[in-house]
Amino acid sequence: MSVKAVPAGGFAATVPVIVVGAGAAGICAALSAHENGVEVVVLERDSVPRGSTALSAGLIPAAGTRFQKALGIGDSPALFASDIRRKAHGEVDAAIIKTVAQAAGPTVQWLADRYGLPFSVVHDFDYPGHSARRMHGLPSRSGVELIDRLRQAADETAIPIILNATVSALYAEAGSRIRGVEITRPDGTRDSLGCEALILACNGYGGAAELVARYIPEMRDAMYFGHPGNRGDAVQWGQALGAKLLHMSGYQGHGSVAHPHGVLITWAAIMEGGFQVNANGERFSDESRGYSEQAAVVLAQPGGITFDIFDERIAVVARQFADFQQAERCGAVVEAATVGQLAERLSLPAAALEQSSAEVEQAKDAGTRDRFGRSFAGSLPLSAPFKAVRVTGALFHTQGGLAVDSAARVVSVGGDPIPNLFAAGGAAAGVSGSHASGYLSGNGLLTATVLGRLAGASAAAVVKRSE
Numbered sequence: 001m002s003v004k005a006v007p008a009g010g011f012a013a014t015v016p017v018i019v020v021g022a023g024a025a026g027i028c029a030a031l032s033a034h035e036n037g038v039e040v041v042v043l044e045r046d047s048v049p050r051g052s053t054a055l056s057a058g059l060i061p062a063a064g065t066r067f068q069k070a071l072g073i074g075d076s077p078a079l080f081a082s083d084i085r086r087k088a089h090g091e092v093d094a095a096i097i098k099t100v101a102q103a104a105g106p107t108v109q110w111l112a113d114r115y116g117l118p119f120s121v122v123h124d125f126d127y128p129g130h131s132a133r134r135m136h137g138l139p140s141r142s143g144v145e146l147i148d149r150l151r152q153a154a155d156e157t158a159i160p161i162i163l164n165a166t167v168s169a170l171y172a173e174a175g176s177r178i179r180g181v182e183i184t185r186p187d188g189t190r191d192s193l194g195c196e197a198l199i200l201a202c203n204g205y206g207g208a209a210e211l212v213a214r215y216i217p218e219m220r221d222a223m224y225f226g227h228p229g230n231r232g233d234a235v236q237w238g239q240a241l242g243a244k245l246l247h248m249s250g251y252q253g254h255g256s257v258a259h260p261h262g263v264l265i266t267w268a269a270i271m272e273g274g275f276q277v278n279a280n281g282e283r284f285s286d287e288s289r290g291y292s293e294q295a296a297v298v299l300a301q302p303g304g305i306t307f308d309i310f311d312e313r314i315a316v317v318a319r320q321f322a323d324f325q326q327a328e329r330c331g332a333v334v335e336a337a338t339v340g341q342l343a344e345r346l347s348l349p350a351a352a353l354e355q356s357s358a359e360v361e362q363a364k365d366a367g368t369r370d371r372f373g374r375s376f377a378g379s380l381p382l383s384a385p386f387k388a389v390r391v392t393g394a395l396f397h398t399q400g401g402l403a404v405d406s407a408a409r410v411v412s413v414g415g416d417p418i419p420n421l422f423a424a425g426g427a428a429a430g431v432s433g434s435h436a437s438g439y440l441s442g443n444g445l446l447t448a449t450v451l452g453r454l455a456g457a458s459a460a461a462v463v464k465r466s467e
């Protein structure tokens with residue numbers, strides 16, 4: 001993944017804008033560039049565009065949307081911005097937070113109104129750290145539906161997405177101005193394609209074990225649950241071009257992946273009044289702080305295994321997610337008439353699980369915080385039939401990356417933008433800061449869609465200025 005000098009003979013073909021990667025960020029960028037009147041080509045490594053976007057629940061946080069208003073949910077970009085800032089421990093540049101918080105609502109509505117994505121708000125449970133119900137998803141609550149609908153939008157707009165096309169190098173002038181890319185095909189043959197502006201939308205470095213070990217040592221041995229083709233190419237090109245890297249130890253983890261089934265169990269199982277115990281049947285944390293930071297907490301438990309304990313009422317809420325339905329189909333969700341029987345089915349010490357359950361119910365009843373500081377305010381008691389899933393913690397995606405400004409321009413170490421290079425989604429530094437605990441639910445697709453749209457518009461402006 002190198003940066004090369006521009007070939008002496010130039011390029012056989014040139015397009016105004018190239019986008020690297022056909023995930024949510026890349027396709028949003030391409031739609032936006034196209035709308036802004038410039039020709040754009042997307043280059044994608046895989047034979048079918050999937051990316052981490054397809055693995056996600058496809059939920060995008062946005063404030064002040066008409067979908068929220070229709071449900072009577074009061075919210076504003078300012079409230080959203082303060083939630084992002086608080087969760088990220090004040091580490092993230094205020095201007096970027098303001099940009100994404102303000103643009104998220106219009107971006108979700110843009111996708112809905114212009115491209116027909118039928119969003120609705122997840123209105124029946126709270127995501128940790130969000131002061132309002134603002135997660136917007138498609139009917140199946142799955143990222144497969146999101147990426148398929150985005151791809152359909154690109155197809156209908158006649159935006160070429162060239163598949164099996166790994167961008168293996170960039171061509172740049174001495175001052176870092178990008179002139180084109182090298183494309184490697186699965187059979188090893190290489191082409192080159194010139195461009196006037198380049199958008200990096202090839203996500204982060206979760207699929208590069210050596211980069212994870214270097215930047216996020218606490219996740220070195222964790223399962224990576226994101227797309228394996230995200231190998232840190234943007235970061236490596238950025239370094240070669242003198243770009244600034246930011247928050248490289250930041251990441252989104254998740255403390256609730258069914259094991260060994262490998263299916264995401266929605267955090268609704270916890271937030272609606274469920275809890276986690278370890279293999280000793282004991283509680284070990286305040287789960288309500290967030291699922292991202294919970295990954296390392298779960299992995300620190302004996303064997304790196306814990307159990308989500310909830311009930312049928314909560315399962316009804318969880319069933320809106322295609323992933324949860326799949327977990328039920330593959331037998332990951334265990335059911336029992338009593339907590340004692342549940343313990344037996346999970347091979348957990350029954351007395352310890354009953355004690356943990358009693359403590360939680362007592363905290364709900366008394367309205368007090370439990371010994372870990374968790375508030376169960378508003379949570380209903382669990383009742384039969386009880387449910388459980390054996391889970392582990394995993395790395396979902398990296399949040400560090402190329403520093404960008406409010407126009408999604410990649411910023412150099414010296415602080416100036418690189419003239420015609422843009423980044424969005426996991427290729428860019430996110431808004432979570434340098435810790436897993438800084439990740440507010442949805443920060444991933446937030447910067448994929450919002451920065452993607454901005455990057456497309458900014459790249460189009462660069463092209464038009466040069467005409």
Ligand SMILES: Cc1cc2nc3c(=O)[nH]c(=O)nc-3n(C[C@H](O)[C@H](O)[C@H](O)COP(=O)(O)OP(=O)(O)OC[C@H]3O[C@@H](n4cnc5c(N)ncnc54)[C@H](O)[C@@H]3O)c2cc1C
Binds near residue numbers: 022023044264426443
């Ligand atoms: C299980 C799971 C659940 C999640 N749930 C949510 C959620 O509900 N909400 C949320 O906000 N976030 C969620 N996330 C995070 C979210 O999926 C990502 O933040 C988001 O998809 C990133 O989008 P992207 O376009 O940057 O990357 P991707 O969707 O990963 O797309 C990057 C694309 O670039 C391609 N590529 C990489 N390198 C090259 C190269 N050199 N040349 C050509 N192509 C290349 C890849 O093949 C890939 O298709 C979840 C993540 C996981 C793993």
